[in-house]
Amino acid sequence: MSEGISLEELQLAARNHGLPLEALRWDVTPVGLHYLLTHYDIPVVDTTSWRLEIDGLVERPLSISLDDLRARPAVEVVSTMECAGNGRVHVEPHVVSQPWLLEAVGTGRWRGAALAPLLEEVGVAAGAVEVLFEGLDRGVEGEEEQVYARSLPLGEAMRDDVLLAYDVNGAALPPQHGFPLRLLVPGWYGMTSVKWLARIRVLDRPFDGYQQRHSYRLRQEEGETGEPLSRIQVRALMVPPGIPEYLTRARVVQAGECVLEGRAWSGEAEVAGVDVSTDGGESWADAELEPDSLGRWAWRRWRYEWNAEPGEHELCCRARDDAGNVQPLESPWNVGGYANNAVQRVAVTVTE
Amino acid sequence: MSEGISLEELQLAARNHGLPLEALRWDVTPVGLHYLLTHYDIPVVDTTSWRLEIDGLVERPLSISLDDLRARPAVEVVSTMECAGNGRVHVEPHVVSQPWLLEAVGTGRWRGAALAPLLEEVGVAAGAVEVLFEGLDRGVEGEEEQVYARSLPLGEAMRDDVLLAYDVNGAALPPQHGFPLRLLVPGWYGMTSVKWLARIRVLDRPFDGYQQRHSYRLRQEEGETGEPLSRIQVRALMVPPGIPEYLTRARVVQAGECVLEGRAWSGEAEVAGVDVSTDGGESWADAELEPDSLGRWAWRRWRYEWNAEPGEHELCCRARDDAGNVQPLESPWNVGGYANNAVQRVAVTVTE
Numbered sequence: 217m218s219e220g221i222s223l224e225e226l227q228l229a230a231r232n233h234g235l236p237l238e239a240l241r242w243d244v245t246p247v248g249l250h251y252l253l254t255h256y257d258i259p260v261v262d263t264t265s266w267r268l269e270i271d272g273l274v275e276r277p278l279s280i281s282l283d284d285l286r287a288r289p290a291v292e293v294v295s296t297m298e299c300a301g302n303g304r305v306h307v308e309p310h311v312v313s314q315p316w317l318l319e320a321v322g323t324g325r326w327r328g329a330a331l332a333p334l335l336e337e338v339g340v341a342a343g344a345v346e347v348l349f350e351g352l353d354r355g356v357e358g359e360e361e362q363v364y365a366r367s368l369p370l371g372e373a374m375r376d377d378v379l380l381a382y383d384v385n386g387a388a389l390p391p392q393h394g395f396p397l398r399l400l401v402p403g404w405y406g407m408t409s410v411k412w413l414a415r416i417r418v419l420d421r422p423f424d425g426y427q428q429r430h431s432y433r434l435r436q437e438e439g440e441t442g443e444p445l446s447r448i449q450v451r452a453l454m455v456p457p458g459i460p461e462y463l464t465r466a467r468v469v470q471a472g473e474c475v476l477e478g479r480a481w482s483g484e485a486e487v488a489g490v491d492v493s494t495d496g497g498e499s500w501a502d503a504e505l506e507p508d509s510l511g512r513w514a515w516r517r518w519r520y521e522w523n524a525e526p527g528e529h530e531l532c533c534r535a536r537d538d539a540g541n542v543q544p545l546e547s548p549w550n551v552g553g554y555a556n557n558a559v560q561r562v563a564v565t566v567t568e
Numbered sequence: 569m570s571e572g573i574s575l576e577e578l579q580l581a582a583r584n585h586g587l588p589l590e591a592l593r594w595d596v597t598p599v600g601l602h603y604l605l606t607h608y609d610i611p612v613v614d615t616t617s618w619r620l621e622i623d624g625l626v627e628r629p630l631s632i633s634l635d636d637l638r639a640r641p642a643v644e645v646v647s648t649m650e651c652a653g654n655g656r657v658h659v660e661p662h663v664v665s666q667p668w669l670l671e672a673v674g675t676g677r678w679r680g681a682a683l684a685p686l687l688e689e690v691g692v693a694a695g696a697v698e699v700l701f702e703g704l705d706r707g708v709e710g711e712e713e714q715v716y717a718r719s720l721p722l723g724e725a726m727r728d729d730v731l732l733a734y735d736v737n738g739a740a741l742p743p744q745h746g747f748p749l750r751l752l753v754p755g756w757y758g759m760t761s762v763k764w765l766a767r768i769r770v771l772d773r774p775f776d777g778y779q780q781r782h783s784y785r786l787r788q789e790e791g792e793t794g795e796p797l798s799r800i801q802v803r804a805l806m807v808p809p810g811i812p813e814y815l816t817r818a819r820v821v822q823a824g825e826c827v828l829e830g831r832a833w834s835g836e837a838e839v840a841g842v843d844v845s846t847d848g849g850e851s852w853a854d855a856e857l858e859p860d861s862l863g864r865w866a867w868r869r870w871r872y873e874w875n876a877e878p879g880e881h882e883l884c885c886r887a888r889d890d891a892g893n894v895q896p897l898e899s900p901w902n903v904g905g906y907a908n909n910a911v912q913r914v915a916v917t918v919t920e
Binding site for chain 2 (some may be wrong): 369
């Protein structure tokens with residue numbers, strides 16, 4: 217970040233919304249505070265003519281209305297979603313794309329129809345390997361005109377917690393979250409959960425569209441095939457304590473007992489614990505991790521009682537999960553600046 | 569913008585939300601797409617203990633609960649709100665603060681209790697000149713620890729369309745818009761409409777707090793007193809037509825009939841008209857301005873039928889109001905980078 221951000225990156229930052237980190241305080245993120253990454257433009261969808269088409273390698277293709285989807289049994293999942301590009305600004309050398317610091321996350325109470333029974337109803341034919349999800353958002357990327365489209369391996373698509381979501385936090389999806397219908401794949405980075413869903417196609421080979429072939433892959437060099445991104449890497453974030461200075465966001469904390477709090481999540485496995493450092497990572501102590509009362513796919517709250525002594529401090533938090541993953545202290549580099557789950561560092565000044 | 573944006577400015581851009589300009593299509597901005605500028609942190613407010621205090625130069629100071637405010641006659645106003653810093657990035661030389669391009673605007677259907685009857689009830693005493701509004705958001709600015717606070721001249725505070733708003737778009741305010749209560753002053757720049765309102769004080773002299781004395785003033789030089797900002801200057805914005813390229817946001821339009829559309833507003837007077845140019849401002853034509861069906865304080869929709877011919881074009885729109893104000897072609901400069909209502913320019917490539 218030594219060279220600053222270009223006008224093009226600022227254009228993205230101005231239209232894509234981050235979660236102000238103090239909003240980690242809410243179990244479920246209020247609408248309007250959840251992060252939002254829109255590749256192209258937010259489409260306006262007329263639900264009187266909108267249909268979801270399900271076709272491809274299926275025995276009984278289906279065209280279904282929103283009312284018919286809403287009439288099916290509803291499933292609700294509280295799910296933490298994170299952008300695969302979260303943390304990109306901290307990657308060196310600098311990667312040009314949406315310049316997320318750490319705020320590309322949010323948790324929604326999503327409600328919709330489960331995908332698996334719909335796929336059973338249309339009858340996935342022999343030879344199927346993936347399911348493709350196409351949105352209504354259109355644009356140009358990599359010099360290709362395209363609709364936003366991403367696929368899932370058939371096994372993931374058949375998970376019973378994968379939803380076609382029409383509600384969030386008890387109300388119809390707002391336009392920016394995919395009205396009238398979006399895919400919701402708990403535990404996977406946000407690019408998977410295709411918004412403004414119009415078509416589901418069962419495929420007999422892996423999808424090679426732009427968002428699968430080029431974007432959202434871990435590569436060490438331009439041009440190599442790389443590995444596709446999928447599950448959200450383990451991370452903890454902290455509510456910056458005290459009060460901010462407007463321009464610099466520098467934090468000022470009153471000396472004495474100070475409760476540090478935040479959230480931790482992982483798409484790979486259950487969160488096993490969160491460690492906190494108040495000396496820039498030289499020493500670490502266990503934070504108290506609250507039970508997962510919101511279900512497997514939601515972030516978990518953690519807290520740590522700190523006796524803040526006057527002076528300058530660097531606060532850090534570091535999560536680990538049951539699969540043995542732990543956050544790195546330094547930002548890993550890759551061509552796209554993806555999946556940077558390096559430890560958050562919050563500088564604070566403690567005053568008498 | 570030739571030198572780029574600093575990390576500090578990016579931190580602001582990441583937490584303050586702009587209206588993606590395609591959302592100008594909605595008469596009333598869906599929650600989550602309205603612009604949002606938060607000086608400090610979004611506070612969490614417990615409504616069981618929250619009260620609004622009304623005191624200062626009044627005969628009968630009042631402490632009132634949210635339920636009591638909701639029990640009073642409700643007033644609804646559809647109001648377009650814009651940040652005084654909108655357009656700041658286009659000001660040269662560069663001004664360091666929240667780096668808005670053009671997206672710091674939105675329109676809400678606000679509902680609440682009118683302020684004037686409350687002030688009549690408490691009895692504004694002789695000698696009163698201003699009314700001060702204090703929020704619950706705390707931070708440091710200009711090396712002063714402060715709560716966010718702004719005042720209004722008594723005459724403006726007594727306008728019958730000034731609200732203490734508890735709802736927006738038919739639901740309780742979300743946290744980021746000032747839950748449980750905010751001031752809403754139609755026609756004034758957004759800094760006036762204090763969020764997370766906790767106290768109203770009637771003053772016998774002009775308020776000289778930081779947000780009044782230092783911020784939100786038009787100055788040609790640091791240190792001079794300058795003129796306070798108040799009413800929103802006339803502006804039109806356009807929905808960028810066609811489809812975007814992801815990174816550059818460059819627009820591609822199909823040749824043929826293309827409806828250009830957008831919104832226009834002014835806090836000074838009724839919008840009188842909108843002119844459109846498709847040749848970078850060399851020639852202008854009248855756009856069709858729709859009636860103000862949402863009331864005086866809401867933006868008005870405009871449209872213009874363009875026969876798009878293949879090639880490169882620069883589209884512009886320029887509004888004027890009944891007070892004789894018209895948008896400038898070049899960005900005016902001032903120390904804070906405020907009130908830059910220069911004409912929007914949208915470059916498009918028209919393809920066969």
